[in-house]
Amino acid sequence: MRSEYEVNMAVERYADTVKRLCMVHLKNTADTEDIFQTVFLKYALSSAEFESREHEKAWFIRVTINACKDLLKSFFRSRTVSLEELAELPAEMGEDKRYVLEAVLSLPDKYREVVYLHYYEDYTAPEIGRILGKNLNTVYTLLNRARQQLREKLGGEADE
Amino acid sequence: MNERIKSAFDSVKAEEELKEKTLRYVSSRTGKRRPAFRAARLLPLLACLALVILAGGWAWFSPSATISVDINPSLELWLNRFDKVVQVVGWNEDGRELASSLDLKYMDYEQALEEIMASEKVSSLLADDGVLSLAVVGDNEKQCGRLLTGLQQCTAGQGNAYCYSADEEELEAAHSLGLSYGKYRVYLELLELGSDISPREVNGMSMRELRDMMESLSGNGETGSPQAHAPGGGQGQGQGYGQGKGPAWARDGEG
Known part of the structure; x- marks a missing residue:
């Protein structure tokens, strides 16, 4: 598990990237909050070693895209949110x-x-x-x- | 087009609130408590607050002036800059006894003095023609001047009360001999008049006895000027015994 300091640093470095990916995939703020929590909790609990900053960034991008796709696939969501509306x-x-x-x-x-x-x-x-x-x-x-x-x-x- | 797309995405940023919320969530899930505010942001404010409290505490608890009270009980009231008693020190047996019998701490000095004068021991000595010496000692001229005026008003009804002021150095010299300031002054006067009395003996005698001794050594039946001027410019209260030479300790400050 990573330290609070490492999580703070990751949020400072990658929050904007995660936000943009959320905007690309999702439509609303509540979903974006969910993705932020999922991604950074996964990072906090992960013990993956990164070879470089680029490697770490690619990890965040992949995990964020997967989290967004999982959210879009969820049964509850598919019944409740229109997929046609544009992101805020x-x-x-x-x-x-x-x-x-x-x-x-x-x-x-x-x-x-x-x-x-x-x-x-x-x-x-x-x-x-x-x-x-x-x-x-x-x-x-x-x-x-x-x-x-x-x-x-x-x-x-x-x-x- | 590349640049337009880059610039458009560049303007999308994660809000601070979203970051904070995420960090709180991660902390709650990993068992690391995260306060609602970052404590570091409050540190300068807390440091200032601590400084104010410390400075206030220091100003309240550190003595800035002393009132030496001598009749036979010799005691000193150590006052803070707000003229409140922060410590009472007895300089002889009677003084210590009197100090422990009265609860004068954090009292205004005038009230503390009234309590002392109303105590059984002091009031009976005053009724029996005892001499009360009150000395204000301190480096803060403004405060000492204020205290001296206050003492003179407090003792206005007492014919045998003498008020004067002195500086810190003299107080330290008195303490080094184990004497309160009032008795130290009398001790110096007695030495000047040729007496070989010890500080210990001075400490055990009442101001009336010491005063009588000074009178006999100076070969003068008179007991001093009616007004005992303080070196710092303050004026003492005394009974009207005429214009004789009197003991020097009661004449200090006379032009």
Whole structure:
């Protein structure tokens, strides 16, 4: 089990990452709180040794995505929450940022996470494949389709 | 587009409240108690509070002036800067007896003095023409001046009461001989008049006896000036015995 200090440091380092992943996958604040608790409790109870900060970050991303998927799969949730509504965005966000985020969040779930990992976290397709446990070709396909859809919504060239 | 996506995600941050809530939850589940507030944030406030309490305690409990009361019981009232008695010290047998019979701690000095003067021992000595010496000793001129005025008012009805003030050095010299300040002054006067009396003998005698001894040594039947001026500028109260030389201890401070 990890010390309180280690947990505090992890929250300071990865809370924003977990929050963004929650936004990519979930729709409301209550679910985000659940995911935060699940992820950081898992970290506190885990004795996994990390080789580097990057390794640790990848662990948090994988655990957060899995926790989000578990939550979405749960029987109770599937009956009570609409999956169509858009995630709550910060009220003070600028117009362009809001527009871009809404475009990303309007993509199907499987595209949203690869867009986040590739465009924001700068992971390569093989890295994304390892984190998500997906075949490399699948990742390439997902990225290409996501890019096409984003280009339609936002205009301009992706990956330039 | 890359930059627009990056910048858009960058503006999403985890709220402090969410972090706090998560940490409290993890603590509660792992058995490590986490307070509602981070204690570290309160440390400067607690440190200031502790300092204020310590400073207040120090100001309250540390003596800043002494009133030496001598008639035969010799005792000293140690006062804090608020003129409250923080300690009572008996300097001879009678003094210790009187100190233990009265509960003067944390009393205002005027009230404490009234209690002393109303005690059986002191009131009977005063009724029997006893001499009461009251000395204010301290380095704080303002406080000493205030105390001296207060003492003079307290003893205004007592013909044989003498009030004066002195400084800390003299008090220390008195204590080094095992004497209260009032008796130390008389002891010095007796030495000056040629007596070979010991501090121990002085300590056992009443102020009336010592005063009589001074009068006989000075070969003068008169008992001093009606007003005993204090070195610090304070004025004493005394009975009107005329303008004779009188004992020097009762004349101190006269221009």
